[in-house]
Amino acid sequence: MQQAQEAREQAAQEVRRSRTHSRRKNDQKFFLFVFVTIILGIAAAALLSVFFPSGAKKADDGKAEPVSAQAQTYTPSTVTWTAAGDIVFHLPFLESGVYLNSSDGTYDYTSIFDHCRPLLESADFSTVTMETSLAGEEAGYSGYPMFKAPDALADALAADGFDMVNLASNHVYDGLDEGLARTMEVLSQKNLQYMGTRPDKDHKKYNVVDVNGIKVGVLSYVYETTAGSGSKSINGIALSDAVAPLINSFDPSNPDVFYSEVEASLAAMKEEGVQYTIAYMHWGTEYQTQQSQEQTDMAQRLCDMGIDTLIGSHPHVIQPVDVLTSSDGEHQMLCCYAIGNFLSNQRSEYMQAEMPTGETEDSYLLTLTLSSDKKGKVTLTDAAFTPMWTYRYETDAGAAFAVLPVNDTSSLEETTGLSGIKAEADESAARTQAIIGEGVEKVKAALPLKSAI
Template identity: 85%
Template structure:
């Protein structure tokens, strides 16, 4: 046998030995399978496999024997695969505004109604807040009306039915999602309820709190700059004389009852169960931050009720990260709640006021003569994620807003104005003589939420529960 043949024989023996060792390593690792190349690079594959085995072993050791203080109890409970997943760090802003209550002047004023063809245009109402809404990565609003269509007839209080032009104005005003779970969601009955969702979808506006059919989820998952936000929205139920479920005293059909997210304040346990189920499903979908919108409380009360306090604490205990309330038509306090186990904090905005309505102080002498029904604030959450996908609330903005009504030759006109800085408000809007009222609005808002805002700022950053 020649020297060359001996060399080839030894090479083949070496290759077989390396192959055996590589197979043994694969057996130890079990779950890892690698294709083997039948060529002269067996040695390099073996080295590579050995390195990977070391990394896996180190990862497993870190899961079962983490360094003290490095992980919370919830992080320790996560599967190794979830902890090993990497994310691209990102930042997203989520803005929420208060209620739009569609009163009769919005229908009757010639400022918005074209008498020649009967069409409406509400775009100008949002001219001065549009830049703030467009600046946010995602913006939401709550509507207390239905879009039942012209054939159903338009109307103000007590059965709100708005023209589709409202949806056009919202889409053009910088909004991305409409919260439909209000006590006026069923003012258009079954047809109006379904049509409202159709109209919003046609304008590329997402909606929450309702579903088209029972196959849809009871929650929304929104990807904002790579951060997955899970959203829940619920409205309080009333009980009709028949004992059936109703909203605002209107008995719901069996179909609508299953498609509107609602809760019974006197029996919240079924609601809590639904929330728990939704939170589990959200986690499976990879949701990193959760927001609950609650239509609740007592009208014209600037302090939350005991019922609101109890429900908010329960939602905090369950892991909701931010709660945003509506319905009282006035602003209520802001707070930071801590879960019973001490491991989670939740930003709680009990009610953020009327974003747009005709509830001016001069018309509210019996209910709220001091002007709080004209006020709201824009809540902006700044969410930041790290390379592990953990999301932190790194900032929270509270921009006071004021609904101004003024008279024109064509009728009443409205403007939703930010009043965080009124020094140039008249110049920038062309609305003269408004600074005094704007300052009063900002002062009213500060009086209600000022202490809570400071508490929120001091508690930041707040980590998400998921």
């Protein structure tokens, strides 16, 4: 009996030792499994970070953002963007011996901008609206009503600090199909970008300009004078089927097509990483220093769509400045309804019927200061409105012109060498202040303005 009992106890001990050994082996397997799982998890995360670096994160509202919306790291930057008004190329610019070399028939217009060149060159990027075509000498040069300028105008713009030329004006088609194509070619040859037109249908209807690392998206449109038949026309001239799609234009009586194009362009710009948007609009009623209801309505709609700054042209006079707020209250837009004639022969003595009080001599340079942060968000941190005056005077060789800044006229005669101009310069500055002064104060109070994108 005792031997049997000892045998049973020995067998029980063997079972316990076996179970303990088994548990130890299982524990070792478990810890090994956990260790391997952790290692594999770390390796998988590393691979994912290589192939899918942006991942996905939660937006402020708790919803997962798409990979394309993931925040990136940007280098903070600042850009100054300057816009000048309209160049209306009247006949005296062709006939004056000041600009025409009679011995060889060449032209030189660079001196016209001598006194505003420092302002243009100091900006990171400068634009101007050109109300003429560069149709070439064979097509013939002409002033109003069909503007055709020498290529020397493009030379002067490039030499005097401009980077981009706005072609979307009511005189964009003055040189017809060949003239439009040649204008774009000449500007490209002079290293001048252009907006509002495109060389073919494959090109975009908008521009993306990278300035100091900030991507600015630009739209430019001109109003149509489309006939009741539906044929698209500019300034009463029917566009050919080949050219019609190449000019950015809108029908004021049917703006929905225009709004759809803008929406599509804004969406495409966003995909390209655009951080700030500017719309140039050639619109309004000539010689009216107040915007029309049509301009007001369209500006509000563009603000609602997310345009950050609107710059208007065409009326040949300055119109008010404002800060518009989108209908949902989420966005503000700087709106300059019209910035005036940068260069023209529309002197008050020649404008007795239309505008005898001198406003056609005035314009201003709009300079936007754009600043970006580490997240790429762009803010309008400053806006400068420098009043400009086009002065005409007579020389032995003929009429001469000078585009002058008149924000400080105390030393203007001394610095320009033009005597007896201070009183007129002061009058020009006062006219500009009367139109935009209140709006400028509103802009200053509203700054900074964040971009919609």
